[in-house]
Amino acid sequence: MTTPPPLALAKVGKVYGGRRVLADVNVTFQPGRIAAVLGPNGAGKTTLLGILSTLVTPSAGEVRWGAEPLGRGSPARARIGYVGHEPGVYGDLTAAENVALFAGLHGVPDGAARAPALLARVGLGDAQRDVPARTFSRGMLQRLALARALVHDPTLLLFDEPAAALDPAGAAWLTGELAAERSAGRTVVLVTHDLAAAAIADQVVILRRGRVVFDEVRPGGFGVEALRSTYEEKTRG
Amino acid sequence: MVEGGAGARAPGFFAQVLRIAGKDLAIEWRSREVLATMTFLAIVVVLIFSFAFVVEGARPPAPVVAGILWIALVVSGTVGLARAFDREREGEAIRSLLLTPAPRAAIYLGKLAATAALMAITQTVLTGLAGVLFSTSFAAVAGRVALLLGLGIVGFAAAGCVFSAALLRARGRDALLATLLYPIIVPIVIAGARGTTQLIDPVTPDFDGARFWTQFLVAVDILFITAGVWAFEPIAASD
Secondary structure, three states: OOOOOOEEEEEEEEEEOOEEEEEEEEEEEOOOEEEEEEOOOOOOHHHHHHHHHOOOOOOEEEEEEOOEEOOOOOHHHHHEEEEOOOOOOOOOOEHHHHHHHHHHHOOOOOHHHHHHHHHHHOOOOHHHHOOEHHHOOHHHHHHHHHHHHHOOOOOEEEEEOOOOOOOHHHHHHHHHHHHHHHHOOOEEEEEOOOHHHHOOOOEEEEEEOOEEEEEEEOOOOOOHHHHHHHHHHHHOO | OOOOOOOOOOOOHHHHHHHHHHHHHHHHHHHOHHHHHHHHHHHHHHHHHHHHHOOOOOOOOHHHHHHHHHHHHHHHHHHHHHOOOHHHHHHHHHHHHHHOOOOHHHHHHHHHHHHHHHHHHHHHHHHHHHHHHOOOOOHHHHHHHHHHHHHHHHHHHHHHHHHHHHOOOOOOHHHHHHHHHHHHHHHHHHHHHHHHHHHHOOOOOOHHHHHHHHHHHHHHHHHHHHHHHHHHHHHHOOO
């Protein structure tokens, strides 16, 4: 995979019905890093992720991926993978059919043939491959969501509270997957409330009332305690 | 330029339309829950009208038969439309769909095609049943009636898919869908019922009149599909 360019937000803002949700956000996300976006409820984290995914249009500012502007009409949006707290798959289709469907929609050749290997990679074996996704547990659905998000080999991976409903084993598995995606050179942006999950991040962005109050890069991670004290300090009051 | 991966190449527009429609029809083929509900409801409507209008075996007038056919189409079609985006809403599959390179217009046309296909199956069953219950032979005008019904179905689905998508997360969307949709589709029902009446009239069929209503429905379909493609883009946007 060619190293993707950095993803840069410049003076990005978002207003919903007169209410300012994001204001003057200037952040750059580099490939080969995990960036954790933290903040209290209503800080604008999910809106920020929506803008990065191109599903939400910013009211102000610009998002650029290398030289290209990133927006709804941008061809670069085809290189984005998204895993939300909802799995984003069809419950009536089997795991393999879901992967094949999204492979086809992304224009990936032989998507159906790629599905077994991809499902095996996320821990869904032969027994689960041909079972309707609606019969899956929450953890299995998140694994399928990751397979769906990876099917077109995206260079930008966005995660919105992906571990919210996972048990400790599932959360540990997800942490391993995030680290693997970082090693593969992908740009990983993770929105979470979970400081333990965010501790593996190389970059931490803290939002408060729609503004960036902290943005720091520490290769090798922050550590939970350091992150907790920074978070409490930056979001207090 | 951001490089692609997995050998991905943007699929053709109509390939995307067919993939989305095929997905819906494959799911429906497995469960048949929407199709069964639509067909059951349509049969009930026709049966109720047959008890009301068939007195001592007398064949009801052509306008009555045509009206019943189109009322059943609207009622059963509304059920199908109300469920058209249910599978996208569950598990937020709509977000995954919108994140693919598939153009919004392709998503809209795929949903339209799948909905129209289900309505066409229901309407085929219904027309056969109406022929038996109302002693009406459609054989001589089968092609023309099928064309009228097909055009009506496409127009109905074209308008309905837009409202169904707009009401994706609305509470009480079933009631809202009918309230919003029915005033819009009045021209389709009038044209369809009038054209069908002129075709199945056993004494004086009016093929020229039916041709006018067929052309009218073509124009309405073009208008509704164009408006639907245009309207679906902002409707599908999550902000």
